[in-house]
Amino acid sequence: MKYLALAIGLSFSLVSWSYAERPAVPESAVPESTDANAVAFAIPTFHCLGIYWSPAGGAADKEVLMRYRQQGASEWREALPMRYNPIPETDDELTDYRGSIVHLSPATTYEIQLTLAGTATSTSFAATTWSENSPVGEVINIDDRKTPLAITESGTPDAYRVYDGQGATIDVRHKHDHCMTIDASYVIVRNLNLIGAGDEKSTSSKPIGAILVEGGHDIVIEDCDVSDWGRLNPETGFGFNYESAIYSRSDTLQRLVIQRCKLHDPRFDGSNWYEPTYPTHSQGPQCISLFNAGGNHVIRYNECWSDTEHMFNDIIGGGSNGSYRGSPGPDSDIYGNYVSHCWDDGLEVEGGSRNVRVWDNYISQCMMMIGNAADSIGPLYIWRNVCARSQWQPDAKGGYFLKMGFAGGEQWMTGHMYIFHNTVFRSDEWLPTGALGGDRIVKHTVSRNNVLQVRSPENLIISTNKQNSDNDYDYDLFNGQVPEGNEAHGVRGEPRYVAGAGLDPVTKSGFFQLSSDSPGVNAGVIIPNFSDGYTGDAPDIGAHQRGAPPMRYGVSAQPRRF
Template identity: 25%
Template sequence: MLLHRAKRLSRLIIGLSLIATPTATSFAATSSTQQMFVAGQPGTAALRQMDEQMTLSDIEALVVSLKNDKQYKRMLQKMQADETLAAAKILSALQDTGTLYDVTTTLIQQNAADAQQLVRAAMLLFPVDRYALYHALLADSSLSASQIKSWASSTGVLTNKLYADEAFDSAGIAIEPLIESLSISIVGQSADTRASVYYRRSSQSNGEWQRGKDLQWEPVTANLTGPLVYLEPDTAYELKIRLEQADGSAQTVTRQTATRAETPPIDPDKVYQLSDIYNGGTLDLEALGIEGKPGAWAKIVGNPTLPIVAPDGNKHAIDIGNNSYVYFENITVKGGRTHSVYAEKAHHIWINQCDISDWGRSPNILKNGVAYELEDAQPINYDSAIYLRQTGVVTVENCHVHDPNALANDWRYGHPKGPNAFFAHANHPNPEFKGQVILRNNVFEGKPEHRFNDVVEGRKNGEPLGGFVRDSAIYGNTFRYANDDGIEIDGGQYNVLVYNNEISHSYTGVSAIPTRVGPAFIFNNYIHDWEIKLANSGLL
């Protein structure tokens, strides 16, 4: 339990923003060479232990020892046996002179046949500094881009695109508006560039500029990026961005943009009353052929006297499939053996004023507090009221999600396993539709004796494209009663905003580790009554 308490504290130290920008620390590799690397990396630890008398074999032995060291074992687990010598060569060269890029490329020039081992070894030795190496190799290298991306990806570097190419204009600026916020990303700059942002409504073009937060350097993507928040919906804005370089030169660019409307544009010929299309069972949108298109969404309007109820054994109550541009309004949903509302590789889904309950597998068997449906089955986990798998551009608002069938175990029996209200998995295959999830003004709640695992959980939450992925906003919600997190945004977290929420009766209010990309911004939340329910033993 002490370990769990330490984890809890580390996950609750949250200021106004959480930015995935490492802090560098300096050390002298030799008396004549001063290098800058981020602390806590295996390569940093090796250089601190090395001296000029060590042979290449000695350094390779040091690398092998770090592979077995508890602190670095996980970071080096992808290093193959035939790459330890390449790692030793890199460390030996770093003793003398040069940057990680200079050393790696020089060694490749000396022996091109070892290029793969050298690049992988460098990136595994320096898992934070590898991003700068990756972008430098892409920009200026005799190696092919496909080779570099393949080798980098194999070490865990994000090589897939967060945005479609056309998202960036000719000046390398992309703006992604949501309903009450937007994010700005700029390519082609450097970590030394200062980017000041100002904004005002276009209708007040002669009015005073408001100052936004400076954009942050994001090393994984090599972008300058950041959000503007507390904007008005469906409103045109003028932006002014001043870029100041380290040499004192500067330029100012302006852009016009607009926030999204509070309701999607509906095709009047595709408004469906639930009573006209639903006769019981699972509401299958693919079977019904219900979907819209850009600028002309389909709309399904519920009836309080006609709930959608999944029969026993049906996996979902509403199956969206990969149909897109669909708006649900005022629908009561019950059941679904695993998930109540499900989609896969869809986009532009909007769920408003819906009541969802009674989903998930039945906890017929309890073993040490962990729920099972069947004797020989896996524990019940991840059953979610809303699971939109690999689905982006999603809005869920004004919904009440409550009373799952299963319940989560407490930490005495290991990490909680159990149901979720919302399962974030916004890694759509098309970069245009990644992320862009809005959860606002919802009440997602368990009960004191019947708790979620996480109220909001992220799928593949240790990966750069996990969870909400990018450009998402979670605000104005009430999340309560979980044996782990009120909300988990672990994963990519590129301009993911969590603010103005009330989160209570959970082990952790907001979990944001790991921040594989970032920056994430967590602010102005009311988090209270941290606790976990111990079965038959009260609260802790």
């Protein structure tokens, strides 16, 4: 009964939407079901499982209850229920219910049990998370060079082909657009310094990538350092838009893992929204750009930074925003990253956002901390991120914690979003001027246990737009304006943190815990699978639970265990 009460207490509401593509059912998803017409399956990453099911009898007033356990364990654990969200307008429907189980261990098989609430309809199946140790086949050592490296030969699922620089440098001296191109599968690229991408004599406006992923799947890019990429756009006097350390427009690209890389200091500056006059959308270099990729990617433990004379447009992003694809693509994870210095979105997770999960990132010196305009399929999960310092231009006001709204039209705002346990941290005077979208349109959003501190008590925490619908805000700690009827259990006030709170810029670690006398202590609500690890009667509001070890980001980070 506790599980059912928690599910009901979150007060989820529902909406219909459409999508045009269904993933293949993995061979490992073999169900045992009381409903012969419903085949449940999972799409894994290292620490998550995206769950899919279309049981007979699904309806807007019936959630799917989820529980899971390691194979062979006796105790079940609860996961967040899945909401009904069918796809009636497509020729090939996805599933009526979609959701994620998070904070799992790699290379581990889990038993999953799904039950249509209020019925006897259920299904059970097993799924295994990815191993962090890819099987290695042939290793090709890469030496220093001044011409691009083209990777076109694939490995196999049982023997990845490894390209290891062992610290070597590829410096193309701005005589070539790319330091490396990849058009192969089952490959690992590691331990390379990549410098000087972007042919300064080129007249093409097509964006370049220091690492250009042209095609393939199951690609790992790790422990690489990329800097000094990009070209000057003579029409603007700034860097060309979207030119990236890692870039791909392959719509078939799946299972790209980018981990423990340092992507920093592009060659040219990006423009802000006031250059030359407001409003002009920012343009310039990025760290990682994926456009309408196939998905199932992982971007983790990277450090992306620059300085105020070499700003990014977005840091990790891409497109298309108003679409059913977008960036980073379905069933993808972004976590453990340190990102800083952009005039638009620190992390851009826009488009379909089907089982896209964003957690444990530190985001600073950005206009919008996380862009989520729009979420057309969902669900999109954003939890335990820490954000600091928001600005539109030097020494000017900030943007929002979450962008919200839409791109291309309100018709793309049909997916669900879950915003849990994030902290907008006051590191200096440059707090955001809006929390959840300013006064943009917001739909199908559930917010719980977030520290939402904005610059002024007059700033909006929750949008008052008359076109808002199907939103549920509660148990947040906030200091700004909240429309009547929201945050029934929320806490109005300003957070107080433990002594020495903040990020150490050298170690990329820090404490963001509330002090014992702060508003928000023991004031959160238990969220299945997302609030694990607390002590006491209830979790603290915010990203960092008291008593937990320091939060770590970037190349030295490790996943938090619950």
